Amino acid sequence: MVFSDEEITHLHRIYKTVLQMLRDRNYVVSDAELNMSRQEFKSNFGDHMKREDLFINKSYKNNPSDKISVFFVNDAKIGVKTVRGIIQRMLTESVSRGVLICQNPLSHYGRAAVSEMASKCRLEIFLEDELLVNIxxxxxxxxxxxxxxxxxxxxxxxxxxxxxxxxxxxxxxxxxxxxxxxxxxxxxxxxxxxxxxxxxxxxxxx
The missing domain is CATH 3.90.940.20 (RPB5-like RNA polymerase subunit)
Structure with a gap:
């Protein structure tokens, strides 16, 4: 899949807001990452990038073993199978906190899957449109x-x-x-x- 210029700009803005959000939460994010230009973003991920390629994993400043993972999903609609797969990956990699960036709201069953695993790991849900601008x-x-x-x-x-x-x-x-x-x-x-x-x-x- 080849993204249009508009879609690349869209994803670059979201990616940058996510990195700003992680730094504001005291996770380690470099200045180079925060200041990545649109052209650098496109060069890093390529014309045939998939949303999954934007995956981010960062460590907490005061505790390197405390990690957070950010998942981007290509599917416009995310089913319960995808949600459970992400949660299982977090558990396997001992990541207690994650962020899932969606194009559309999760289904009832998807939200239920997140709630079911809340005692083992925390998965936060954001819509892409919520992250186009850093509020x-x-x-x-x-x-x-x-x-x-x-x-x-x-x-x-x-x-x-x-x-x-x-x-x-x-x-x-x-x-x-x-x-x-x-x-x-x-x-x-x-x-x-x-x-x-x-x-x-x-x-x-x-």
Whole structure:
């Protein structure tokens, strides 16, 4: 299959956003990868590239054994067999976290397969259209910082509140999806303030 120029541009933008997302999650991504031009992208993967060729595997900065895999699938519609095959590959390669980039939403059975294996590995689902633009770079989106467990405990002790008393953010929120937030985590949001210079709020992931 030969992709048109428009399709190559489409995939290059998605690929770049994925790499930015992984770096923002503290996985090791080089500057050369992040700055890959469209021409370099085309040269690296060729005119006859398949989406599967865009597979990415990265290690966490503070723990090289903690890996994440990103899967691209050529099929416009992804069936349960493909989902189970990806999950089995993750289990075989001891990868506890994965990202599946789809052209169209998963079927009910595909989503069920992901849920069934959630206790063994986590597979996040993104549509290609969701990754054409990095939403965190939009001027209306303030910086978000994911708190460590220690930072979360310090925050709750400082204000003598329970985590459930904090304002909430849904796991399905685009920002929460971008950072791969899990239920129970807390994120710090830094907004500009005309009086104080900046205004800090916190959200509890539900």
């Amino acid at each position: 965190t770079m939009h001027y209306l989106v303030p910086p978000h910082q994911v708190l460590t467990d220690a930072e979360k405990r310090a925050l709750l002790n400082k204000y003598t509140v329970k985590e459930t008393q904090l304002p909430r953010i849904l796991m399905t929120d685009p920002i929460a999806k971008y950072y791969g937030l899990r239920r129970g985590q807390v994120v710090r949001i830094i907004r500009p303030s005309e009086t104080a210079g900046r205004y800090v709020t916190y959200r509890y992931v539900v």
